[in-house]
Amino acid sequence: MTMAMRARSCIVTGGGSGIGRAIVQLLSSVGFDCLVVGRREQPLIDTASLCESSSGSVVPLVADVSSHDEVSGVIANAMDRYGRLDGIVNNAAGGGLMPFPSWTMGQLTDLWKTNVLGPAALVLEAWPHLLESGGRIVNISSMAVLGPFPGNGAYGMTKAALDGMTRAIDVDAAGSGVEAYSIAPGAVETEMLRSLVDDSQLPPAKAMDPSEIAQLTRACLEGERSGDAGKVLYAAIPGFVTTDPEEAMVALGRFHGS
Numbered sequence: 051m052t053m054a055m056r057a058r059s060c061i062v063t064g065g066g067s068g069i070g071r072a073i074v075q076l077l078s079s080v081g082f083d084c085l086v087v088g089r090r091e092q093p094l095i096d097t098a099s100l101c102e103s104s105s106g107s108v109v110p111l112v113a114d115v116s117s118h119d120e121v122s123g124v125i126a127n128a129m130d131r132y133g134r135l136d137g138i139v140n141n142a143a144g145g146g147l148m149p150f151p152s153w154t155m156g157q158l159t160d161l162w163k164t165n166v167l168g169p170a171a172l173v174l175e176a177w178p179h180l181l182e183s184g185g186r187i188v189n190i191s192s193m194a195v196l197g198p199f200p201g202n203g204a205y206g207m208t209k210a211a212l213d214g215m216t217r218a219i220d221v222d223a224a225g226s227g228v229e230a231y232s233i234a235p236g237a238v239e240t241e242m243l244r245s246l247v248d249d250s251q252l253p254p255a256k257a258m259d260p261s262e263i264a265q266l267t268r269a270c271l272e273g274e275r276s277g278d279a280g281k282v283l284y285a286a287i288p289g290f291v292t293t294d295p296e297e298a299m300v301a302l303g304r305f306h307g308s
């Protein structure tokens with residue numbers, strides 16, 4: 051049986067909206083069975099409805115990735131349901147503008163639990179199953195690591211840690227058959243983006259469509275980017291991907307006119 055014909059399953063966190071929803075739509079359309087995780091049930095159900103005619107199944111699962119117990123339940127659910135796990139897409143994240151030094155330890159703790167510790171817990175719980183399948187991990191990072199806009203640096207800090215996890219897996223689990231990637235988008239047209247900047251600050255023409263990030267995620271999961279395993283793929287602006295951070299920043303600056 052070829053890779054394309056084999057049943058494949060994955061977990062996509064934050065799949066009820068934005069980039070996560072686009073990822074689920076694309077992955078299910080190419081045959082992945084997707085367990086879609088988020089805290090609100092209705093957006094997950096809506097994502098599943100949009101994928102009804104897909105060849106892969108889409109199952110909503112309400113869970114909070116910042117809770118270790120709930121993360122254990124997500125992996126158990128996936129294994130009971132599919133009997134194997136080929137991919138994890140750590141896409142769920144919290145954000146919000148928090149200009150330094152107005153940070154509170156409570157805000158930072160919440161952000162780290164969702165954006166860093168949650169993804170780490172998912173990967174650790176899933177590890178034996180990923181080893182068995184030669185699975186792939188995609189961590190959705192952000193260009194805010196390299197070039198945060200004002201107030202976005204605390205969020206960027208958490209995404210830098212997520213990139214650190216991608217590299218740690220690559221170094222410590224070299225030869226395991228499991229691959230990890232970070233994808234760091236620039237501005238993508240989603241609820242999260244519009245909670246931070248309005249159309250006058252960032253015109254819609256300057257934001258990427260979520261489907262671009264979905265395509266890159268699919269390429270990582272399907273082994274088309276194996277040469278970039280362990281790296282950060284900077285999808286800084288529409289139609290552009292590089293693993294070179296300087297090149298990413300130059301492209302971003304040119305595109306946004308600074």
Ligand SMILES: NC(=O)c1ccc[n+]([C@@H]2O[C@H](COP(=O)([O-])OP(=O)(O)OC[C@H]3O[C@@H](n4cnc5c(N)ncnc54)[C@H](OP(=O)(O)O)[C@@H]3O)[C@@H](O)[C@H]2O)c1
Nearest residue numbers: 064067068069088089090114115142143192237238240242
């Ligand atoms: N949009 C951009 O410009 C941009 C740029 C760079 C990187 N990113 C990254 O792209 C990813 C997707 O963001 P987006 O723009 O698509 O934003 P979004 O539409 O707000 O999606 C975030 C999703 O994460 C879920 N989520 C948040 N906290 C969660 C938790 N504790 N447990 C489970 N699910 C949780 C949310 O659902 P519930 O609220 O129902 O849980 C929501 O569906 C994030 O990692 C973000 O950092 C976005």
